[in-house]
Amino acid sequence: MAQLKERPAPPRAALGHRLKGLLYSQRLAPYFFIAPFVITLLAFWAVPLVRTFVMSTQSVMFGEASFIGTDNYERLWRDRIFWQAMFNSARYMVLTLLILIPGPLLLATVISSRLGSARIKGFFKASLFVPALTSVVVAGIIFRLMFSESSTGLVNEVITWFGADPVRWLRTDLGGLVALLALATWRYTGVNILYFLSGLQSIPDEYYEAASIDGAGKVRQFFSITLPNIKPTMVYVTTISIYGGLAMFLESFMLYAGNASPNNQGLTVVGYLYRRGIEENDLGYASAVGVVLLVVIMTINLTYLTLTGTFKKEESR
Amino acid sequence: MSAPMSPSTTADPSTGPEAVDVRPRTRYPLPRALFVTIQSVFLLVIAFIVLVPLVAIFAGTFQDGGEIMRNGLRLDVDLSRFSFDNYVMLFTDSGLYFRWFANSVGLTLVQVAGTLLVSSFIAYGFAVYDFKGKNVAFISVLLLMTVPFEIMMLPLYVMVNDLGLADSYSVIVIPFLAAAVTIFFFRQYFLGIPKELLEAGRVDGVTEFGIFFRVVLPIARPAMAAMAILNGMVTWNNFLWPLLVLRSAEKFTLPIGLNTLLTPYGNNYELLIIGSFFSLLPVLVLFLCFQRFFVAGMTAGALKG
Numbered sequence: 001m002a003q004l005k006e007r008p009a010p011p012r013a014a015l016g017h018r019l020k021g022l023l024y025s026q027r028l029a030p031y032f033f034i035a036p037f038v039i040t041l042l043a044f045w046a047v048p049l050v051r052t053f054v055m056s057t058q059s060v061m062f063g064e065a066s067f068i069g070t071d072n073y074e075r076l077w078r079d080r081i082f083w084q085a086m087f088n089s090a091r092y093m094v095l096t097l098l099i100l101i102p103g104p105l106l107l108a109t110v111i112s113s114r115l116g117s118a119r120i121k122g123f124f125k126a127s128l129f130v131p132a133l134t135s136v137v138v139a140g141i142i143f144r145l146m147f148s149e150s151s152t153g154l155v156n157e158v159i160t161w162f163g164a165d166p167v168r169w170l171r172t173d174l175g176g177l178v179a180l181l182a183l184a185t186w187r188y189t190g191v192n193i194l195y196f197l198s199g200l201q202s203i204p205d206e207y208y209e210a211a212s213i214d215g216a217g218k219v220r221q222f223f224s225i226t227l228p229n230i231k232p233t234m235v236y237v238t239t240i241s242i243y244g245g246l247a248m249f250l251e252s253f254m255l256y257a258g259n260a261s262p263n264n265q266g267l268t269v270v271g272y273l274y275r276r277g278i279e280e281n282d283l284g285y286a287s288a289v290g291v292v293l294l295v296v297i298m299t300i301n302l303t304y305l306t307l308t309g310t311f312k313k314e315e316s317r
Numbered sequence: 318m319s320a321p322m323s324p325s326t327t328a329d330p331s332t333g334p335e336a337v338d339v340r341p342r343t344r345y346p347l348p349r350a351l352f353v354t355i356q357s358v359f360l361l362v363i364a365f366i367v368l369v370p371l372v373a374i375f376a377g378t379f380q381d382g383g384e385i386m387r388n389g390l391r392l393d394v395d396l397s398r399f400s401f402d403n404y405v406m407l408f409t410d411s412g413l414y415f416r417w418f419a420n421s422v423g424l425t426l427v428q429v430a431g432t433l434l435v436s437s438f439i440a441y442g443f444a445v446y447d448f449k450g451k452n453v454a455f456i457s458v459l460l461l462m463t464v465p466f467e468i469m470m471l472p473l474y475v476m477v478n479d480l481g482l483a484d485s486y487s488v489i490v491i492p493f494l495a496a497a498v499t500i501f502f503f504r505q506y507f508l509g510i511p512k513e514l515l516e517a518g519r520v521d522g523v524t525e526f527g528i529f530f531r532v533v534l535p536i537a538r539p540a541m542a543a544m545a546i547l548n549g550m551v552t553w554n555n556f557l558w559p560l561l562v563l564r565s566a567e568k569f570t571l572p573i574g575l576n577t578l579l580t581p582y583g584n585n586y587e588l589l590i591i592g593s594f595f596s597l598l599p600v601l602v603l604f605l606c607f608q609r610f611f612v613a614g615m616t617a618g619a620l621k622g
Contacts, residue, residue, distance in 0.1 A: 023524035023525065023526065024525060025525070026446065026525060027448070029442070029526070030443075030445075030446035030447075030448040030451070031442075031448065032442075032526075033438055033439060033441055033442025033443075033446070033529075034442040034443065034454055036435050036438065036439055036494065036495050037439040037442075037454065037458070037495045038454070039495075040492065040494065041457055041461070041495075043492075044469070044491075044492040045461060047472075047476070048472035048473050048476065049464075049468075049469070049472070051475070052468065052469075052471065052472045055471075055472070055475075107363070110356060110359070111360070115352055115353050115356065116352075116353050116356045116357060116360075117357055120360055120361060121360065123361075123364060124360040124361070124363065124364045126604075126608060127364035127365075127367050127368055128363070129604075129611070129612070129615075130367070130368070130371065130601070130604070131367060131370075131371075132615060133550065133597070133601065133604055133611075134371075134554075134597055134600075135553070135554030135556065135572050135596070136554065136556065137554070137556055137572040137576055137593075138374075138572075138575070138596055138597060139370075141374075141575070141579060141589065141590075141593050142370045142373065142374050142390065142593070143370065144579075145373075145374075145377070145386070145389050145590075146370060146373060146389065146390050147389075148388065148389025148390070149389075150387065150388045150389050152391055153388065153389025153391065154369075154373055154389060154390050154391050154392060156389070157393065186367065186370065189367075191616070194612055194616045195616055198616055239463070243463060243465060246465075247467045247468075249467060249557070250556060250557060254576075254579075257579050257580070257581070270467040273467070273468075273471065277471045278471075278474070278561065283471065283475060286471055287471060290467075290468045290471055293465070293467075293468055294465075294468045297463070297465060298463065298464075301463050
């Protein structure tokens with residue numbers, strides 16, 4: 001408290017209220033206000049995180065923990081299934097980035113065009129937003145049944161209209177991936193459109209007017225005005241997509257009706273952590289998986305935020 | 318008609334009246350009417366494709382569940398075989414379904430009320446005061462936003478088991494009362510409140526906490542609405558953590574309960590399908606009533622900067 005008293009008290013603080021000073025103190029109040037946050041941070045984030053690091057250096061079986069140093073990590077390094085899960089997660093993350101950034105950005109640009117019926121655009125926005133309201137559980141159930149391997153399943157029905165043969169979707173690696181990406185595209189396109197729309201609407205119209213006076217076409221305007229000006233939105237959407245992609249688990253869990261999929265084709269890093277930790281109760285090894293995932297996600301996110309200068313901006317606030 | 322448009326009339330292009338297309342200087346590659354037609358058809362086709370899965374599950378509620386599990390959801394269904402049997406079953410013989418429904422409703426209400434109160438309380442501390450350690454604390458909020466819960470779930474699960482707290486709602490609710498995104502959003506909102514308002518409260522002899530509860534919270538209703546939607550959605554759909562914590566079937570929430578019906582040996586696929594559909598209804602109804610707040614809540618994270 002000593003260092004607090006060095007600062008001059010704000011003029012109005014505690015004036016005439018010495019008796020109930022505590023309730024009126026502007027120096028002490030903020031600590032009361034953020035106390036619940038500090039408690040949460042320590043109890044539910046710091047302690048579990050430290051515990052993960054500790055457990056990752058232990059062999060934890062049936063409640064007995066013994067220190068084994070880096071054995072878990074060495075085992076992980078040679079674990080082919082872990083690398084497969086890593087590959088699956090990375091592949092999913094990259095593909096969702098490639099689908100769920102350009103697509104929604106294009107659609108948002110189309111909607112924000114001055115031309116066209118406002119009513120149709122409103123319907124479009126509402127309809128694309130609805131999937132985001134469904135839980136992954138329900139969406140997963142629906143997509144599992146739509147991507148049925150039976151030739152009468154909805155997706156197989158549609159592709160046979162176009163002359164293709166029915167596909168045993170979830171039994172094949174590529175088919176499972178397509179179903180997974182379809183589910184992600186369905187659920188997140190609408191939300192990403194809204195993100196980009198709010199970014200687009202923050203660009204002053206004068207920029208475009210000036211550009212068209214200078215003779216810049218629509219495409220040129222998109223690359224020279226739109227893209228640079230929606231950078232904050234872009235940074236945000238990319239960051240949560242990287243995070244969400246690498247930590248994806250539920251979509252796969254629901255689509256394959258459990259954590260087991262043919263040849264582990266749907267196994268993700270979190271799925272592997274779940275299998276080792278929850279299903280097989282090998283907590284030490286699963287913690288090592290968690291630590292690796294944490295390091296990967298934090299590295300990518302921090303690198304991305306630093307490269308784009310966002311993190312610096314937040315810190316200086 | 319060469320008068321320039323005032324920018325304020327075109328601030329929201331999606332709701333602007335048709336009259337705004339008087340922009341002589343812009344060259345459109347296509348004749349306007351053709352462009353509008355193509356755009357409308359394009360948007361409508363996508364909008365309908367997106368609704369197909371929901372229409373399909375709705376159609377599924379009138380069909381035999383076992384058959385859907387074998388043959389998949391489809392759209393070209395035999396209308397003569399439609400029946401309301403599943404609806405009768407849902408309201409007369411659906412086991413724990415409405416118990417799960419009530420659990421989800423109750424848990425969502427408690428979680429939303431608690432999170433709004435605790436998170437806005439914390440955010441107020443960050444927004445209004447200067448204090449030692451503020452930057453460190455605030456950067457921890459930002460870092461929290463990038464730590465996946467999936468990594469925390471294992472140690473939290475071990476802790477819950479060690480403390481014998483499994484199967485209790487408190488461990489589902491309490492860790493998420495101080496929610497990073499919600500704190501962040503409220504802080505942004507509180508930063509915009511004029512300091513004079515707070516000073517006026519102080520002059521009137523209101524305590525610092527009184528100012529928060531009696532002056533600030535009442536004017537934060539729009540932020541409350543947006544965050545209620547966001548947290549309500551997250552809680553209503555929350556799956557992984559309740560799955561790990563909850564053990565007894567009477568305590569399950571809707572997503573957990575529905576998931577138990579999706580087993581290869583299940584004999585109640587009708588309930589799985591109609592139950593899934595009904596779990597969407599409250600959210601859909603709320604969305605149709607409060608669309609504006611949904612949009613504000615779900616896109617809250619991107620409004621920083």
